[in-house]
Amino acid sequence: MAFTKVVILGGGFGGINAAKALGNSKLDVWMIDRTNHHLFQPLLYQVASAALSPGDIAVPIREILSPYENITVIMGEAVKIDKENKIVVLRNGDHVGFEYLILALGANHSYFGNDQWEKFAPGLKTLNDALQIRERILISFEKAERCDSISEAKKYLNFVIIGGGPTGVEMAGAIAEIAYETMLRNFRRIDVTKTKIYLVEGSPHILPVYPERLSEKAKGYLERSGINVITGKRVTDVTSEGVMVENTFIPAHNIIWAAGNQASPVLKTLGTPLDRQGRAIVEADLSLPGNPDIFVIGDAACAMDQKGKPLPGLAPVAVQQGRYVAMLLRKRIPKNERPPFRYFDKGTMATIGKTKAIGMFNKIQFSGFFAWLAWCFVHILYLIGFRNRFTVLFQWLFSYFTSRRGARLIYRYHIESELTRPPKHPE
Amino acid sequence: MAFTKVVILGGGFGGINAAKALGNSKLDVWMIDRTNHHLFQPLLYQVASAALSPGDIAVPIREILSPYENITVIMGEAVKIDKENKIVVLRNGDHVGFEYLILALGANHSYFGNDQWEKFAPGLKTLNDALQIRERILISFEKAERCDSISEAKKYLNFVIIGGGPTGVEMAGAIAEIAYETMLRNFRRIDVTKTKIYLVEGSPHILPVYPERLSEKAKGYLERSGINVITGKRVTDVTSEGVMVENTFIPAHNIIWAAGNQASPVLKTLGTPLDRQGRAIVEADLSLPGNPDIFVIGDAACAMDQKGKPLPGLAPVAVQQGRYVAMLLRKRIPKNERPPFRYFDKGTMATIGKTKAIGMFNKIQFSGFFAWLAWCFVHILYLIGFRNRFTVLFQWLFSYFTSRRGARLIYRYHIESELTRPPKHPE
Numbered sequence: 001m002a003f004t005k006v007v008i009l010g011g012g013f014g015g016i017n018a019a020k021a022l023g024n025s026k027l028d029v030w031m032i033d034r035t036n037h038h039l040f041q042p043l044l045y046q047v048a049s050a051a052l053s054p055g056d057i058a059v060p061i062r063e064i065l066s067p068y069e070n071i072t073v074i075m076g077e078a079v080k081i082d083k084e085n086k087i088v089v090l091r092n093g094d095h096v097g098f099e100y101l102i103l104a105l106g107a108n109h110s111y112f113g114n115d116q117w118e119k120f121a122p123g124l125k126t127l128n129d130a131l132q133i134r135e136r137i138l139i140s141f142e143k144a145e146r147c148d149s150i151s152e153a154k155k156y157l158n159f160v161i162i163g164g165g166p167t168g169v170e171m172a173g174a175i176a177e178i179a180y181e182t183m184l185r186n187f188r189r190i191d192v193t194k195t196k197i198y199l200v201e202g203s204p205h206i207l208p209v210y211p212e213r214l215s216e217k218a219k220g221y222l223e224r225s226g227i228n229v230i231t232g233k234r235v236t237d238v239t240s241e242g243v244m245v246e247n248t249f250i251p252a253h254n255i256i257w258a259a260g261n262q263a264s265p266v267l268k269t270l271g272t273p274l275d276r277q278g279r280a281i282v283e284a285d286l287s288l289p290g291n292p293d294i295f296v297i298g299d300a301a302c303a304m305d306q307k308g309k310p311l312p313g314l315a316p317v318a319v320q321q322g323r324y325v326a327m328l329l330r331k332r333i334p335k336n337e338r339p340p341f342r343y344f345d346k347g348t349m350a351t352i353g354k355t356k357a358i359g360m361f362n363k364i365q366f367s368g369f370f371a372w373l374a375w376c377f378v379h380i381l382y383l384i385g386f387r388n389r390f391t392v393l394f395q396w397l398f399s400y401f402t403s404r405r406g407a408r409l410i411y412r413y414h415i416e417s418e419l420t421r422p423p424k425h426p427e
Numbered sequence: 428m429a430f431t432k433v434v435i436l437g438g439g440f441g442g443i444n445a446a447k448a449l450g451n452s453k454l455d456v457w458m459i460d461r462t463n464h465h466l467f468q469p470l471l472y473q474v475a476s477a478a479l480s481p482g483d484i485a486v487p488i489r490e491i492l493s494p495y496e497n498i499t500v501i502m503g504e505a506v507k508i509d510k511e512n513k514i515v516v517l518r519n520g521d522h523v524g525f526e527y528l529i530l531a532l533g534a535n536h537s538y539f540g541n542d543q544w545e546k547f548a549p550g551l552k553t554l555n556d557a558l559q560i561r562e563r564i565l566i567s568f569e570k571a572e573r574c575d576s577i578s579e580a581k582k583y584l585n586f587v588i589i590g591g592g593p594t595g596v597e598m599a600g601a602i603a604e605i606a607y608e609t610m611l612r613n614f615r616r617i618d619v620t621k622t623k624i625y626l627v628e629g630s631p632h633i634l635p636v637y638p639e640r641l642s643e644k645a646k647g648y649l650e651r652s653g654i655n656v657i658t659g660k661r662v663t664d665v666t667s668e669g670v671m672v673e674n675t676f677i678p679a680h681n682i683i684w685a686a687g688n689q690a691s692p693v694l695k696t697l698g699t700p701l702d703r704q705g706r707a708i709v710e711a712d713l714s715l716p717g718n719p720d721i722f723v724i725g726d727a728a729c730a731m732d733q734k735g736k737p738l739p740g741l742a743p744v745a746v747q748q749g750r751y752v753a754m755l756l757r758k759r760i761p762k763n764e765r766p767p768f769r770y771f772d773k774g775t776m777a778t779i780g781k782t783k784a785i786g787m788f789n790k791i792q793f794s795g796f797f798a799w800l801a802w803c804f805v806h807i808l809y810l811i812g813f814r815n816r817f818t819v820l821f822q823w824l825f826s827y828f829t830s831r832r833g834a835r836l837i838y839r840y841h842i843e844s845e846l847t848r849p850p851k852h853p854e
Contacts, residue, residue: 036569053481053482054834054836055833060613060835063831072615073572073615074573075566075569075572142502145502147498185488188499188500331443387825387829404490409481410502411485411555
């Protein structure tokens with residue numbers, strides 16, 4: 001029996017759902033990802049803010065796909081796609097041929113041409129990013145406690161989050177929780193309630209995809225948590241000492257980048273039209289123009305909805321696209337008979353701090369504590385794997401009632417390396 | 428009110444118990460540790476074998492000590508102790524003065540003068556070590572799956588654990604579980620049941636502190652799990668390609684060092700007699716000879732029991748020593764009135780694989796499934812913090828019934844970096 005080979009690049013929401021929907025079919029499916037795990041990215045900020053452990057929001061791709069005998073999982077990094085010869089080239093030179101290709105490569109941060117900022121303002125896309133941000137947050141308080149004077153400590157107690165989208169808002173809320181609740185009785189020399197958190201958004205409103213009324217609600221929640229929300233102002237420089245917001249300099253040791261996205265650079269090797277964010281422009285069936293065997297889904301794709309508006313970079317879009325492409329391939333539908341992809345919008349939500357959220361579903365808008373409960377419910381529900389669902393629920397309940405955080409660990413960082421100063425006494 | 432300053436170096440079992448026992452006293456206590464967390468080291472091998480997350484076995488020292496207003500926690504690394512001037516020097520040059528000093532600095536691996544082996548055979552002392560070993564184990568299977576031939580893959584499916592003490596035995600059992608159960612249906616190209624695990628011990632018996640009968644039982648359990656136990660043979664070389672055991676070369680990509688300990692090098696700056704393992708030789712009250720204000724406890728100390736035999740490097744010894752020294756200081760007992768430290772032996776246990784253990788309590792020896800249940804119970808009981816106890820229990824039950832492991836994540840490693848080969852086709 002001649003099997004048709006389908007290669008999927010990327011094990012995010014789009015790729016993993018495409019693979020599952022192709023499971024136990026007569027197709028020979030290869031899933032290739034740089035890491036060994038599928039990440040529940042909507043909760044990544046909770047790893048960055050020490051509430052959850054990496055294991056709570058990530059599951060090995062092999063484990064998810066092990067029931068499907070027709071799927072081979074390969075840990076590897078694609079660097080080039082040769083669409084004429086139908087070959088994916090991995091970094092070590094290995095070639096993987098395909099008959100159909102599903103590109104679900106996701107996006108990285110974009111510093112809008114200021115890549116030198118990355119060093120001072122890491123972004124949040126991978127588990128590694130999240131652990132790096134977690135250590136930076138925790139180490140700041142440790143450094144502050146070791147300072148000789150309050151003025152010296154101040155820099156370490158200033159946090160700036162650049163970008164007022166969902167990630168930025170969620171990080172700001174989580175840091176407020178750490179500073180004003182979790183750490184409260186943990187220090188003797190510094191006063192953690194003096195922590196200052198700034199959220200900077202270039203457009204006039206935070207959470208700009210939401211209606212103005214909801215975004216103002218969210219702003220109110222953030223401000224009541226003690227966060228300084230700065231809107232309509234652009235960041236003009238980021239250094240090791242802090243952030244320049246137009247004409248004002250905010251000294252800060254902790255800067256988090258949540259402002260821009262750029263699709264995977266591998267797409268550039270395709271030789272196909274890309275949009276401003278580097279996403280491949282796809283046709284109504286999510287295939288490349290002139291190449292019906294190569295599909296692009298999720299954050300890597302610039303797909304349009306029925307009204308000709310680009311679809312947002314959200315998990316449900318990627319999930320539905322993955323399943324849609326799998327259906328096309330299972331049924332072997334020829335290009336000219338493929339129905340266009342249609343996104344079914346189940347609504348969106350964003351959480352703010354410990355007990356508040358905003359959300360909308362079609363014309364219905366909601367906010368406050370019940371929105372937050374709904375947010376918890378939906379996120380638990382969609383977490384892959386029974387074990388993760390259960391442990392995350394337990395940890396949320398635990399930290400809700402105790403304000404403790406389960407993963408407040410620093411283990412890769414050496415505090416002395418940045419605290420160098422001349423010895424006070426000759427040795 | 429004039430407070431007396433007590434400095435504790437190290438937040439392991441000894442240090443943290445000394446600190447807790449000095450909590451809410453009229454002493455000004457400073458706890459200094461390189462990391463920000465207390466580690467439940469007996470379960471560290473479970474992090475290394477992807478069963479538990481770091482957050483499950485580590486708790487922030489600040490969190491543990493936050494109820495005690497008289498304790499200041501400092502994250503910092505002591506590099507020198509000036510016992511004449513009563514000053515601890517931190518790596519960045521900061522000086523911390525003390526009236527009493529409790530040294531609970533623990534031990535590191537010792538490669539018996541072959542420090543070049545460390546690169547190929549990492550040891551297991553810190554969370555970072557555990558995560559490094561975890562990634563190496565997991566990446567081995569990934570590399571094997573990407574090999575072109577079975578003979579090439581073989582090297583990646585060989586595991587050698589050097590040292591047949593508790594850590595070595597526990598790691599060997601855990602790797603057998605990963606290879607023969609967890610990974611079973613996860614690969615398509617390699618046969619994981621072909622994994623070979625070698626446990627090499629230089630002395631005639633594994634677990635040499637146990638009676639011969641128990642150590643033979645343990646050996647039987649290991650062998651029935653598919654592990655090759657080699658005793659009475661010494662490792663003579665470790666390279667990137669494998670391990671030389673006397674005249675036999677075992678090719679292996681994964682080598683774990685569990686063979687030797689060396690007390691913290693900071694002790695050398697004390698100018699006090701050390702034993703062969705670099706531990707400070709202490710008097711009956713655990714203070715240094717000629718210096719009644721400096722105490723050494725736990726793995727950093729060479730203390731004798733009532734019969735003049737050195738006390739073993741076990742958690743209960745460190746815990747009891749910490750509490751004993753705290754009692755001396757709380758009561759301000761002068762040197763000549765101090766009762767000698769007495770270790771109360773509650774027994775010891777070691778676990779082998781998923782369902783077996785051995786243990787002894789005074790003259791009573793036990794082994795098998797019930798020993799394993801006892802092991803689980805005792806370890807859960809002693810885990811610090813309600814949350815950890817609960818989540819660890821849940822994860823154990825989960826993985827017991829499903830053979831899955833919750834933390835099978837690779838996130839710091841880049842697989843392509845070691846898979847370099849010439850491209851098969853000219854690009």
